[in-house]
Amino acid sequence: MNIIFKIWRQNGPTEKGELKEYLIEGLTEDMSFLEALDYLNEALVLKGEKVIAYEYDCREGICGQCGIFINGRAHGPHDHMTTCQLHMRSFKDGETIVVEPWRAASFPIIKDLIVDRSAFDRIIEKGAYISARTGTAPEANALPIPKLVADKAMDAAACIGCGACVATCKNSSAALFTAAKINHLNSLPQGKAEQHQRVQHMTAQMEAEGFGSCTFTGACEVECPEAISIANIAEMNARKLKANLLG
Ligand code: SF4
Ligand code: FES
The missing domain is CATH 3.10.20.30 (Beta-grasp domain)
Structure with missing residues (x-):
């Protein structure tokens, strides 16, 4: 060729x-x-x-x-x-x-073709972890998680942080990436204790990094190599609203 x-x-x-x-x-x-x-x-x-x-x-x-x-x-x-x-x-x-x-x-x-995506790292640093010291990993079956919840968390966890969602969005929004990271942990029992501060801190960092607002055009979902659903963004927004109402 x-x-x-x-x-x-x-x-x-x-x-x-x-x-x-x-x-x-x-x-x-x-x-x-x-x-x-x-x-x-x-x-x-x-x-x-x-x-x-x-x-x-x-x-x-x-x-x-x-x-x-x-x-x-x-x-x-x-x-x-x-x-x-x-x-x-x-x-x-x-x-x-x-x-x-x-x-x-x-x-x-x-x-050339290399961009600095460290803004994603800084969003993750704000909450994509569990701060409790839990020691060694517990026996997997000791913490039963319903299949539907596990599947939902795994679908969100499939995000590889490539940045295609931002690059393809006319607003340069990072909402799909941030939502995937928040929903992954907030869906699981291990992430529940810090769920409200996680959504507040990570979305605040997303805004501080200068990413644009999401206007639900859906381009991110189409171009995402992992087919992360745009429904994650609606869920993130609902979680943020709840967290803000609870103070
Ligand atoms: S395009 Fe998909 S996989 Fe890539 S960062 Fe965005 S949500 Fe994650
Ligand atoms: S080189 Fe790792 S996803 Fe393409």
Whole structure:
């Protein structure tokens, strides 16, 4: 396959960026999208040019590091798939592919396709844990949790923190991410004792980081690789209202 990549190049956070065009020949449809970028980088090294900076870790849809815009869609053309799970067979021979970093004020560009998502870490630091010292993990069957509750918590816990929800939202809202983290713990008996302060502290940090407000357009749910439901946001809002009423 021959592909023309148009890739966002930006040397640093305060530098001016631009799309640069690269023709790359000899790709195969069995290559992953990230392998195609690796291939392009090898060619750049041989030419003595600066390699393209992009993030990844697991390359199997687990870590949430690899998010980029591909032809205007977060994580590429398929629903519920991370960039690292995308293969070149999803594109046509001779196609032009535009590759850009996440675009959101709260995710400043570090270099090329890499953005700073530490705002997510700071939201998590505000409450996505249980502060009680519980010692070693208890025997699993000693704390029965109804199947429906366990399933709901696990569905929310599937969030990998990739940031696609923020990047694809016209308001750059982090409501889906924050709601997933809050609902995961607040649904389980272990998280109940601190549920009100958790929702208050985490949503306050979300606002302090400058993420926009949620207007329920639903783009986040469509582009989320883990199919986290937008219903989590409604639930987070209800939890916050209750927490505020209880003082
Ligand atoms: S809610 Fe979905 S899109 Fe947002 S950070 Fe989590 S996994 Fe990524
Ligand atoms: S590299 Fe880990 S989810 Fe893509």
